[in-house]
Amino acid sequence: MVSKAATIDEYLAALDPEPRAELERIRALVTSLVPDAVESMSYGMPTLSYLGRALVYFTASKKHLSFYPSSWAIEELQDRLTPYKTTAHAVQFTLQVPLPDELIADLVHVHVREIEAGRQ
Template sequence: MGDAATSIDEYLARVDPAFRAELERIRRLVTRLVPEVEEAITYRMPTLKYGDRALVYFTASKKHMSFYPSSWAIEALRDSLSGYKTTEHAIQFTLDNPLPDELIEELVRFHVREIDGSNDGR
C-alpha cells in the first residue's frame, strides 16, 4: 500500500486525476468559505481543521469519493442528501453525481456553527 501521505498535496497526487480535480474543487470551496482552515492529514485522510477541530475530511476510493462534514451536519441536512449514499459520518458521491457547491456550503456552515457553539461554552 505504500507510505501514508503527509500532506493534502501528497495525498491528491496519488489519486486518480479525475477524482483529484473533484477533491481539489471541494478543498478550494471549503477554504474560500472558511479561510482560516488549517490543512492536515488525520486518520490517513485529507482534513481541513477549524478551531483546532476537524471541520471536514475528504477521500477517494476506487469507485467513489467521500465527504465527511460531521454526523450533525449530515443529520440536519438529511433531506438534501437523498440522492447520495450516506453513513453516520460520510456522504459518498461520484463524478456522475457530485456534491453541488451549495450543498457543501450548507454542510460546512452548519459544522462551523456547531464548532463555534461548542467553543463558546469553554
C-alpha cells in the same frame, strides 16, 4: 486509498486526474468558505480543521468519493442528501453525481456553527 501521504498535496498527487480534480474543487471551496481552516492529514485522510477541531475530511476510493462534514450536518440536511449514500459521518458520491457547491457550503456552515457553539 492513499493512506501514506504526509500532506494533502501528496494525497491528491497520487490520485487519478478526475477524482483529484473533484477533491481539489472541494478543498478550494471549503477553504474559501472558512479561510482560517488549517490543512493536515488525519486518520490517513485530507483534513481541514477549524478552531482546533476537524471541520471536514475528504477521500477517494475505487468506486466513490467521500465527504465527512460531521454527523450533525448530515442529520440536519438529510432531506437534501437523498441522491447520495450516507453514513453517520460521511456522504458518498461519484464523479457522475458530485456534491453541488451549495450543498457542500451548507454542510460546512452547519459544522462551523456547531464548532463555534462548542458542541462536542
